[in-house]
Amino acid sequence: MQYSTILGIESSCDDTAAAIWQNGKILANITAGQAVHEQFGGVVPELASRAHQSNIIPVIEIALKKAGIDGKSIDAIAFTRGPGLTGSLLVGINAAKGLAMGWNKPMIGVHHLQAHVSALFIDNPNPQFPVLCLLVSGGHTQLLLVKNYMDMEIIGSTLDDAAGEAFDKGAKLLGLPYPGGPHIDKLSKLGNPKRFHFQAGRVAELDFSFSGIKTSLLYFIRDNKEENPNFISENLQDICAGYQNSIIEYLISKTEKAIQQHKPASIGLAGGVSANSGLRTAFENLSEKHDINAIVPAFEYCTDNAAMIAAAGHYLLESGESTSFNALPFARG
Ligand code: KG4
Numbered sequence: 001m002q003y004s005t006i007l008g009i010e011s012s013c014d015d016t017a018a019a020i021w022q023n024g025k026i027l028a029n030i031t032a033g034q035a036v037h038e039q040f041g042g043v044v045p046e047l048a049s050r051a052h053q054s055n056i057i058p059v060i061e062i063a064l065k066k067a068g069i070d071g072k073s074i075d076a077i078a079f080t081r082g083p084g085l086t087g088s089l090l091v092g093i094n095a096a097k098g099l100a101m102g103w104n105k106p107m108i109g110v111h112h113l114q115a116h117v118s119a120l121f122i123d124n125p126n127p128q129f130p131v132l133c134l135l136v137s138g139g140h141t142q143l144l145l146v147k148n149y150m151d152m153e154i155i156g157s158t159l160d161d162a163a164g165e166a167f168d169k170g171a172k173l174l175g176l177p178y179p180g181g182p183h184i185d186k187l188s189k190l191g192n193p194k195r196f197h198f199q200a201g202r203v204a205e206l207d208f209s210f211s212g213i214k215t216s217l218l219y220f221i222r223d224n225k226e227e228n229p230n231f232i233s234e235n236l237q238d239i240c241a242g243y244q245n246s247i248i249e250y251l252i253s254k255t256e257k258a259i260q261q262h263k264p265a266s267i268g269l270a271g272g273v274s275a276n277s278g279l280r281t282a283f284e285n286l287s288e289k290h291d292i293n294a295i296v297p298a299f300e301y302c303t304d305n306a307a308m309i310a311a312a313g314h315y316l317l318e319s320g321e322s323t324s325f326n327a328l329p330f331a332r333g
């Protein structure tokens with residue numbers, strides 16, 4: 001392997017992360033979150049860039065230290081080039097450029113969503129292709145047919161909100177902190193998932209629509225609060241469990257449709273929402289039902305992290321790619 005040690009850097013949204021990949025193993029995977037956004041109920045881009053700026057160097061230093069590696073032993077630097085918040089991406093790109101120049105090593109820009117898919121291969125380096133991947137994050141919801149490590153086709157995507165947004169916006173309506181997904185997950189474990197049902201958008205084939213489900217939660221809360229002002233606090237666990245279960249059933253039904261249409265060799269679950277315990281169980285059940293191998297990454301590789309960036313960088317570098325020092329970030333794509 002030409003590039004046996006790779007530093008990965010991720011800064012696309014509100015997590016500053018660095019990881020060390022060496023010959024297929026992750027030696028360190030460090031992420032600094034940004035509590036500053038909690039009080040605003042969502043990510044504030046300017047504050048995110050500033051927090052990245054203060055975190056990026058310490059996070060890289062901690063990753064190198066944890067891996068027991070001197071910067072000069074790094075063979076290449078992988079960084080998230082997009083999509084994401086431009087100011088946040090710039091911090092990671094500039095850190096990568098500075099280190100690549102200082103160490104005289106190549107760098108490789110990585111597509112954030114491709115990297116989420118690469119997370120599948122960190123602990124499963126030789127999957128059976130094609131892998132049908134359900135990618136569910138805060139910004140994207142897609143079904144992808146992954147034919148090889150870096151060769152993937154989008155076969156379904158959301159027409160409006162992402163699954164993570166449905167969790168976060170639903171949590172906000174219930175008065176839970178941002179990001180709401182993990183809070184809904186935790187409360188759902190104590191509730192009855194069958195008491196309340198919320199309808200997600202009915203859209204064709206393998207596409208998704210999540211804007212309707214949060215509106216249905218909004219009206220449900222409004223109507224019930226008219227009769228009982230304490231309705232949320234008295235029923236919070238059941239509301240969370242019903243809302244989460246409705247999202248999961250919707251995601252699973254679309255994935256099942258894709259299995260029937262595309263007959264993949266394996267199925268994989270990626271992106272921040274794949275940390276959801278109910279979704280993980282439902283995904284495993286789906287794989288048993290269809291007698292198909294399921295790849296569900298470890299929690300630390302689900303939400304935004306730099307291990308997946310380093311892993312994606314490895315596949316790109318091995319295929320002969322590299323990125324020039326003139327590279328700019330891309331916000332969408
Ligand atoms: O992949 P990610 O870390 O960032 C993006 O690329 O968007 O995904 C973040 C999303 C947020 O919407 C967050 O609420 C959701 O992942 N999330 C969860 C859980 N953990 C994170 N959603 C449901 N259950 C969880 N346990």
Ligand code: ZN
Binds near residue numbers: 271
């Ligand atoms: Zn992400």
